[in-house]
Amino acid sequence: MEQSKISTLNLILKGDVSGSVEALEDALLQLDVGAEVDLRVIHRGVGAITKSDITLASASTAVVIGFNVKPEPQTAVYADQEGVEVRFYSVIYKAIEEIELSLKGLLKPEYEEVILGAAEVRDLFKSSKVGTIAGSIVTEGIIRRNAKARVIRGGAVIAESVTIDSLKRFKDDATEVREGFECGIGVGKGADLQVGDIIQVFEMQEKKRD
Known part of the structure; x- marks a missing residue:
């Protein structure tokens, strides 16, 4: 994958003892939510969160993680001024859980096509306002106004990603019409619709990630 397409979460880890910092770093580096995102620990240390930690975080767009430590006086104010996010934890699994969610938040959304319904064209009418109107019966699911659609004729797609510009029940405008x-x-x-065409309506929905 090209480097430009990878989102990176930079972290600065500070803890009360070196063993805690090492354990947290080891656990975090094992997180894997996909090739699109990368986690980097750019600095680690023992002791209170300092102004120099905040300066480094600001320069590298990093999140500062404090494990059983707090910032020095005025450091919290400086972090706010610099727009640096500082998180505090006392339990490793909680830190891992929240940082994993942050990594997933960097993932670009993926979409999948969901078929809403289909209608068969039974007749054609001309309208001065919207052009050709297909008198149809909904054979599956729902037909929704403003949704994307494709036209299928004899099993072959003859038009892709057209829009349901108008939808009527008798003479009344409708938002959707059911099977x-x-x-x-x-x-x-x-x-260019013909009698017998199938108008299949679909939408793109964001896929849920595991």
Whole structure:
């Protein structure tokens, strides 16, 4: 994967004893939420969080993790001024859990196509406002106004990513029409519709990550 496409979470770790810092670092570096994100520990140390830690964090866009330690006087104020995020933990698993969530938050969303429904074109009408209106019956799911659609003819897709510009039940505008009901569908100039065409409506939904 190209380096430019990888999001990085930089961390500065400070703890009360070296053993705690090492244990936390080892656990964090084992986190793996995908190749799109990377975790880097750019500095580690024992003792209170100092102004120099905040300066380094500001310069490297890092989050400061304090394990059983607190900042020196005025350091918290300086962190606020620099816009540096400082987190405090006393239990390692809690730190790991929250940092894993932060890493997942850096992942770019992935989308998948979800079929909403389909309608069969039974008749065609001309409209001066919206062009051709397809008198249709919803054969599956729902047809939703403003949704994306494709037109299928004889099993082949003849138009892709057209938009349901208008949707009517009799003469009334409709937001959606469900399976078994008749409706009038307009797709503007997106497709040259014919009787027998199938209008399949879909939307792109963000995939949930494990």
